[in-house]
Amino acid sequence: MSRLRTAASKIRAALRLATSLPARLMGAAVLALLLATCAQRPSLLAQIKQLGVLRVVTRNSPTTFYFGPHGPTGFEYDLARLFADSLGVRLEIYAPLSLTDVLTAVGKGHADVGAAGLSVTAAREQHLRFGPPYQYVTQKVIYRNGEAEPNSPADLIGHRLTVLADSSHAARLADLKRQYPALAWTATDAAESQELLAQVAHGDLDYAIADSNEFALDRRYYPELRAAFDLNKPEPLAWAFRRNGDLSLYQAAIAFFARIRADGKLTQITNRYYGASEVFDYVGTRTFIHDVKTMLPRYQPWFEAAAEKTSVEWQLLAAIGYQESHWNPHAVSPTGVRGVMMLTLDTAGDLGVDNRINPKQSIIGGAQYFARMESRIPAEVSEPDRTWMALAAYNIGLGHIMDAREITRERGGNPNRWIDVRASLPLLTEKKWYSQTKYGYARGDEPLIYVANIRSYYSILNWITSRPKEPVPEAPTTASNEDVAAKQ
């Protein structure tokens, strides 16, 4: 106590001295003091490297971060992981329960980065600094199929509308209220945006607002949802940083985004999560979810047994089976392929399947056939591109995929990337191209839809089957991604 008093009186004495000095001298003293403080304090980036940890705050949702069969996954998670790797540090990711907590964590410096599908808004820019935009989205008014479609903000008046507290959606509604004074809504910090969409799907809420990227993914789980109109012009999503004088991490993020934009990684990650959603047939989704509940339980043990035997995830095998036959053991195509996994007679013989309409035999045989395709994709193709190429091979034959890789190379693309090979596949229907290939003509546009559909089924199955398994860390101290992954 007395030491404190002594220190305080020393400061007071120094202040008295300072005020008695000429202004210029005082300015110089303050500057020197500031410089000394800065020199002592390493930059945020240096601290992160020193501690070996990047603390990222996110949200638990399909567009950001969730648990898949192999542990933590999601668009923001993948980006954050890549960023942490590029800095040579461990990623510590956590997801508080509300958007408000995400913003507070960044503002107060409890997290280094907010990577949570955050919209860049003027109000937020007052106290946060945003990195480069990585996606542009619009705010969509969501309603339930069969209910009256709203056409303008005026149509929302008098209906149950809930948005997340502190969200860009709440900010937009507040703007619109000036024009539509009767506009009213509830702001909640007790739900995630996906739960609001679920409430609309179940009829517990009339309207919700979702970013277009969220809607693109969430409608696969709730096929009865419809988007009515956009509340705003496209707005950027970006990572948020604390707004203070330390720009070190922010600048590292700018360099990081420039790099992943140039080398195609950003496109690859975007495509990994959003690629399939664009071409998906939404009527099909509803049937799929219904079939997962009613039919899959009968076949799941065999998909799991096949997964055990081949080390291919059962969800992927089930997705292939659904695309091939809608899990119908008696399915037969005009070309004579049969059964749940639609094997040809030759392939079946090769795999020791003597009865193709026996679902167990078909599933195990199909899994082995897929695993064989996968093992023949050249080693330089890494995941997840390997899986997509193996699926395309399952659909039209490995030889044609090799041809498409060759064409990709010739056209200056990357034969190890599915998006590039996918773009070359339709050329196999054109004589100009297929006449130069080893395996000739193929129905090259088929695998595009085939792979996209399987990816959608697979992602829905992952979501349905992995959701309740793991609690999401809500605080940075509870778990790092490695800890979480180790528990899987």
Ligand code: GLU
């Ligand atoms: N982009 C929205 C925001 O930044 C996220 C909230 C939501 O998706 O509901 O507020």
